[in-house]
Amino acid sequence: MFKLLASWGFLVGSVLGGIAAVLHFGFDPGRVFLYYLGPYYIVCTLLQYVWPEQPNRFEKGEILTDTISNGAMVAVGSIQNFLTHALIAATGSGLLFHFGILDDSLAARHLPMPVQVLISFLTFDFMFYVTHRLAHEVDFFWRLHSVHHCAHRLSVLNASRAHPIDLIWRRMVPAFVVFQTGVSQEAFIMSGVIGSVLGTITHMNVNFKFGVLNYVIGTNEVHRWHHSNNIDEAKNFSIFMLWDHLFGTFVLPKGKSRPAHMGLFNENFYPLHNFWGQLLVPLNWKRMKARQLAAETPAPASNRPAAASPASSATTAGTPDGEGAIA
Secondary structure, eight states: OHHHHHHHHHHHHHHHHHHHHHHHTTTOHHHHIIIIIHHHHHHHHHHHHHSBSSOOOOOTTHHHHHHHHHHHHHHHHHHHHHHHHHHHHHHSSOHHHHTTSSOGGGSGGGSOHHHHHHHHHHHHHHHHHHHHHHHHHSHHHHHHHGGGGOOSSOOTGGGGOSOHHHHHHHHHHHHHHHHTTTOOHHHHHHHHHHHHHHHHHHTOOBOOOOGGGGGTBOOHHHHHHHTBSSTTTOOOOOSBTHHHHHTTOOOOOTTOSSOSOBSOSOOTTSOTTOHHHHHTHHHHHHHHHHHHHHHHSOOOGGGSOOOOOHHHHHHHTTSOOOOOOOO
């Protein structure tokens, strides 16, 4: 019961704290990040060492890769903010309203702020579901998104492990659609902070227990299944789980706390902990696939080594064979 109360308390308190910060700092994203979201990320990171769900064992190059990735995310966030402000300046809020196709009185910005925030959050999250699912099911997009899935465990640090192009398009498309509803920029900022708070929790390596809330919010208990290397388990694409329930992609196996393995199915030639190599993954994709195929193709009988003795076979029967696919 303590774990449940502590987990719910942390989630609800974090969201309420984000809402209070946005209101206190007058919807200024920079100040909200400096005085609330930045410290919140640090607290979430440290909590992983106080109450870990899995031991904090790092692989070679993992910390450096994730550190650079976080720096890249800040840069990408700046680009996103610039493009978002440019979008608002060019179209106001909503192309249909801007060009007079719909009467401005129908724009969502005329609704009470809580309703606007709800519209903004649900619209963004639905489009996040759509783009996220496309990133898994369309090969072109998966080449980019695979970078986010190459880590072998969840952590606040690797939540930002992603290809910059993947980050940009999967943020800009939902943001563009949100503004077509006519919500105010203030509502968009508020919903964005709430989404950032919840999105951070999805990657926390903390032994939270959320119970029934797992069926409503994409907690870390739910999201770790999304990172399974078993395609039947790698679902749960949204933050608000309504969309996964509606479209049959909700996964939360009974009696299991986490997948048998997180990461890619075949990672033999993938730059797992190499930021610069990950930037080139889309360009090197066919080459990696060819190397995988060559490694998996049995050698001709004439080139095969002599059969191992029964004794030696027994000692190697359980040795991992490296199967594991980029796609």
